[in-house]
Amino acid sequence: MEVLKADILILGAGGAGLFAALHAYDRNPRLKVVVATKGLIGKGGCSRMVQGGLNVVLNEKDSLENHFQDTLKGGGFINNQELAWTLVSDAPKAVHELEVKVGCFFDRGEDGKIHQKPFAGQSFDRTVHVADLTGIQLISRMTDQIYARNIQVLEETRGLDLLSSKDGHRIVGALLSDIRTGEIFVVNAKVTIVATGGCASMYKISAPSFDKTGDGMAICFRAGAEFVDMEMVQFHPTGLVAGRSRLNGSLLEEGLRGSGARLYNGLGERFMERYDPVRLERSTRDRVARSSFMEIMAGRGTENNAVYLDASHLGAEFVEQKFPGMVERVKDIGKDLAREKVEVTPTAHYQMGGVRIDTHCQSNLKGLLVCGEDAGGVHGANRLGGNGICDSTVYGRRAGDVAAALASEEDIHPYQETEAERMRMGWLRPFLRESGENVYEIRDEIEDLMWEKAGLLRTGNKLTEAAERLDYFLEKIDSANVAHRYLAHYNMEWNNIIDVTNLITVCRMVVNSARCREESRGAHYREDFPETDNEKWLINIYQTKGEGFHLNLTQKPVALNRFRRDDIEDRFFEKVKKK
Amino acid sequence: MCKPLQVKVFRFNPESDVAPKFDDFEVPVFDNMAVLDVVIHIQNYLDRSLSFRFSCRIGMCGSCAMYVNGRARLACRTQVSSLKTRDITIMPLPNFPIIRDLVVDMEPFFDKWKKIKPYYVPKRELDEPVTVQPNSNEREFIDDMLDCISCGCCYSACSMVATNKDYLGPAALNRAYTLIADKRDAIRVERLKVVDRSYGVWRCHTQFNCAEVCPKNIVPTRSIQNLKRRCVLKKFGIFK
Ligand SMILES: Cc1cc2nc3c(=O)[nH]c(=O)nc-3n(C[C@H](O)[C@H](O)[C@H](O)COP(=O)(O)OP(=O)(O)OC[C@H]3O[C@@H](n4cnc5c(N)ncnc54)[C@H](O)[C@@H]3O)c2cc1C
Ligand code: SF4
Ligand code: SF4
Ligand code: FES
Numbered sequence: 001m002e003v004l005k006a007d008i009l010i011l012g013a014g015g016a017g018l019f020a021a022l023h024a025y026d027r028n029p030r031l032k033v034v035v036a037t038k039g040l041i042g043k044g045g046c047s048r049m050v051q052g053g054l055n056v057v058l059n060e061k062d063s064l065e066n067h068f069q070d071t072l073k074g075g076g077f078i079n080n081q082e083l084a085w086t087l088v089s090d091a092p093k094a095v096h097e098l099e100v101k102v103g104c105f106f107d108r109g110e111d112g113k114i115h116q117k118p119f120a121g122q123s124f125d126r127t128v129h130v131a132d133l134t135g136i137q138l139i140s141r142m143t144d145q146i147y148a149r150n151i152q153v154l155e156e157t158r159g160l161d162l163l164s165s166k167d168g169h170r171i172v173g174a175l176l177s178d179i180r181t182g183e184i185f186v187v188n189a190k191v192t193i194v195a196t197g198g199c200a201s202m203y204k205i206s207a208p209s210f211d212k213t214g215d216g217m218a219i220c221f222r223a224g225a226e227f228v229d230m231e232m233v234q235f236h237p238t239g240l241v242a243g244r245s246r247l248n249g250s251l252l253e254e255g256l257r258g259s260g261a262r263l264y265n266g267l268g269e270r271f272m273e274r275y276d277p278v279r280l281e282r283s284t285r286d287r288v289a290r291s292s293f294m295e296i297m298a299g300r301g302t303e304n305n306a307v308y309l310d311a312s313h314l315g316a317e318f319v320e321q322k323f324p325g326m327v328e329r330v331k332d333i334g335k336d337l338a339r340e341k342v343e344v345t346p347t348a349h350y351q352m353g354g355v356r357i358d359t360h361c362q363s364n365l366k367g368l369l370v371c372g373e374d375a376g377g378v379h380g381a382n383r384l385g386g387n388g389i390c391d392s393t394v395y396g397r398r399a400g401d402v403a404a405a406l407a408s409e410e411d412i413h414p415y416q417e418t419e420a421e422r423m424r425m426g427w428l429r430p431f432l433r434e435s436g437e438n439v440y441e442i443r444d445e446i447e448d449l450m451w452e453k454a455g456l457l458r459t460g461n462k463l464t465e466a467a468e469r470l471d472y473f474l475e476k477i478d479s480a481n482v483a484h485r486y487l488a489h490y491n492m493e494w495n496n497i498i499d500v501t502n503l504i505t506v507c508r509m510v511v512n513s514a515r516c517r518e519e520s521r522g523a524h525y526r527e528d529f530p531e532t533d534n535e536k537w538l539i540n541i542y543q544t545k546g547e548g549f550h551l552n553l554t555q556k557p558v559a560l561n562r563f564r565r566d567d568i569e570d571r572f573f574e575k576v577k578k579k
Numbered sequence: 580m581c582k583p584l585q586v587k588v589f590r591f592n593p594e595s596d597v598a599p600k601f602d603d604f605e606v607p608v609f610d611n612m613a614v615l616d617v618v619i620h621i622q623n624y625l626d627r628s629l630s631f632r633f634s635c636r637i638g639m640c641g642s643c644a645m646y647v648n649g650r651a652r653l654a655c656r657t658q659v660s661s662l663k664t665r666d667i668t669i670m671p672l673p674n675f676p677i678i679r680d681l682v683v684d685m686e687p688f689f690d691k692w693k694k695i696k697p698y699y700v701p702k703r704e705l706d707e708p709v710t711v712q713p714n715s716n717e718r719e720f721i722d723d724m725l726d727c728i729s730c731g732c733c734y735s736a737c738s739m740v741a742t743n744k745d746y747l748g749p750a751a752l753n754r755a756y757t758l759i760a761d762k763r764d765a766i767r768v769e770r771l772k773v774v775d776r777s778y779g780v781w782r783c784h785t786q787f788n789c790a791e792v793c794p795k796n797i798v799p800t801r802s803i804q805n806l807k808r809r810c811v812l813k814k815f816g817i818f819k
Pocket of ligand 2: 727730731792794
């Protein structure tokens with residue numbers, strides 16, 4: 001096997017991976033930084049697809065405390081408070097750097113200053129943006145900055161597994177595969193950063209890009225990383241309904257609701273009046289998505305199992321000017337967002353849970369840093385719109401800085417060759433079989449299973465069923481084969497088998513954790529335990545890999561170190577206080 | 580109405596094939612079907628060895644450009660119904676080396692992108708975001724041109740690129756314009772020198788093929804015209 005040596009290996013080139021690379025390099029340009037990405041550089045992942053924008057405190061009438069409080073409220077108070085505080089307090093630095101150093105140009109308001117627009121669940125208009133397709137600018141400009149530096153980029157190269165040192169005490173790089181040639185090789189590195197952007201693509205209706213299949217999480221899991229609150233998967237309320245087309249589930253951005261767009265059920269009722277009479281459509285994502293879903297399940301949806309999003313009363317000119325990208329997308333399905341109501345459905349969007357990290361992106365494994373969507377804890381039970389790309393940029397920068405510091409003092413440790421060889425042979429197995437399971441069928445089944453049993457409305461029974469089915473699928477995918485055995489070269493089917501293996505790995509954690517949490521909070525809703533239970537469940541759920549297929553699960557109380565219980569005046573908590 | 584599509588797909592594996600060929604597929608149609616849905620259907624259900632590239636499926640990443648019925652387009656943003664025919668021929672983007680089937684090697688495109696120094700270099704004194712009135716002329720039409728998703732459609736449609744392998748091409752020149760017209764940037768003059776060459780702006784024959792195919796409605800020709808004007812100003816020492 002070919003071996004490439006590096007000081008820092010970064011898996012993933014979304015907002016987190018790119019910022020990590022730029023920061024690591026700028027900290028110490030003598031370091032050899034290697035970035036491997038599954039897509040083309042600057043093209044894969046969801047950072048590129050960010051529409052609405054990024055939350056940051058810039059206005060003097062706003063404050064970090066407000067942003068922090070909104071983030072915790074949105075997160076149902078099980079966020080890691082240190083991580084959430086770091087998020088809001090580093091965000092102004094990240095945005096400053098994006099404008100002044102990276103060369104982005106955010107939209108300006110009447111006063112000529114950076115414009116901030118309203119998003120749901122926020123006490124202040126604090127979302128900076130570039131029209132309604134912000135990610136294109138962010139990621140294109142960061143990619144351009146990569147070109148200005150001596151950073152090695154491996155495009156269409158995917159991480160397969162992490163490698164450990166001979167003594168097993170640290171992570172020393174990864175096994176990767178070059179998608180174009182099918183070649184599997186090793187990058188032996190002092191520090192490895194995983195930033196592959198999590199996943200929510202295990203659901204029938206979902207918003208992320210195709211290349212996001214939980215790879216990073218699955219890779220970290222297999223290596224022994226500890227995960228937190230994996231049951232917390234966010235569904236965005238306004239996914240476009242487009243039948244069997246891949247456009248189905250793609251997002252109509254939150255700024256629409258932020259600006260006053262309304263939701264109606266099939267009977268023409270503005271149903272949010274019943275679920276959150278105060279905030280209505282500007283309520284947090286978890287509530288709006290769940291409310292829509294409940295309407296649909298109660299038979300009050302449209303004939304396509306959807307609800308309506310109506311922005312037409314805002315004025316066609318306003319909608320066309322503020323949301324040109326959304327108008328154009330809707331036009332693809334023959335509708336006019338500016339002038340008529342459009343069918344939308346909740347769509348799986350974002351994974352709040354992930355690898356447990358500290359504020360330096362350090363995981364429980366030495367030599368392994370994790371940032372962006374692959375990491376958990378920042379957003380608790382529900383992420384606010386605009387806090388996602390904020391997270392990736394804030395923690396990407398941090399991971400880069402920390403990695404540079406570590407790599408400057410650390411030596412390169414050799415990896416275990418036998419382990420690497422065993423892993424390689426494992427991944428190549430689909431080529432060795434004459435016949436076997438069809439990966440596309442398995443993928444379809446998993447997406448349906450997760451949507452029905454582990455989606456917006458969960459019960460203990462449904463989750464138990466899902467857990468059993470997933471174990472079965474894990475065995476099934478292990479005997480999948482590729483139809484064209486002598487074609488390793490850009491073989492999409494083989495890559496899909498790897499994708500689905502990783503997806504199942506992540507699904508198992510989601511389901512296991514969801515089964516454990518016997519209450520409803522944020523994105524996690526149990527029909528059999530519909531109340532939020534602060535007496536019992538101000539708890540984080542941790543998981544690691546156990547023997548064989550087993551998952552080790554532990555619970556720990558949330559550290560309420562900045563915002564204590566008495567300080568929190570959310571509705572759930574008022575109830576507790578009254579008792 | 581529901582007659583299936585007759586799809587011809589270009590196949591080529593440079594590792595093993597002597598020459599490319601076309602394979603024919605019959606694909607059922609459904610509502611809102613995009614060309615991307617067509618190739619996914621073929622790959623998932625009819626021929627698992629087909630290769631193509633995509634990621635976002637909503638026209639934001641620029642990964643899925645293909646040559647469909649004689650024109651460069653984004654597969655994900657091209658509705659089958661808009662082609663107004665049941666016969667579809669899908670080929671890789673012209674002017675690029677082929678990796679396999681519909682997947683092209685974008686390297687020549689990005690090599691040229693890198694040549695114009697595509698990265699912003701801040702002026703030393705600028706350490707805060709600048710104040711710009713939205714209705715001022717300060718940004719000219721830069722912001723419209725910044726929407727480029729580097730999909731390569733324009734590059735594949737430009738006849739000057741086809742005949743001159745050194746020509747920088749529409750996308751790289753458009754990127755150069757967005758930086759050269761950006762008053763915040765420190766190396767605008769240096770960059771202008773790179774494009775003020777025979778293989779730079781002067782190669783463009785202003786035929787707008789690039790603008791015709793751009794899925795983001797960018798008009799690289801307009802940026803190139805603006806660069807030409809600045810090159811002339813530079814010659815007279817007026818551009819700083
Ligand atoms: C449609 C959409 C709209 C959104 N809008 C907003 C918004 O308005 N505001 C907001 O705050 N958030 C938004 N989000 C969420 C936001 O995009 C994510 O929170 C954020 O981009 C995650 O960044 P990341 O760097 O962690 O991962 P990503 O940007 O997803 O990048 C992941 C990278 O890893 C690569 N990769 C994947 N697997 C592998 C592997 N095995 N090996 C190597 N590389 C790999 C991918 O190719 C990609 O380069 C949106 C998400 C979506 C899907
Ligand atoms: S200018 Fe248009 S066609 Fe050319 S690369 Fe950019 S987006 Fe694609
Ligand atoms: S206008 Fe210029 S850049 Fe555009 S296609 Fe014609 S020659 Fe090429
Ligand atoms: S898949 Fe991203 S532009 Fe088509």
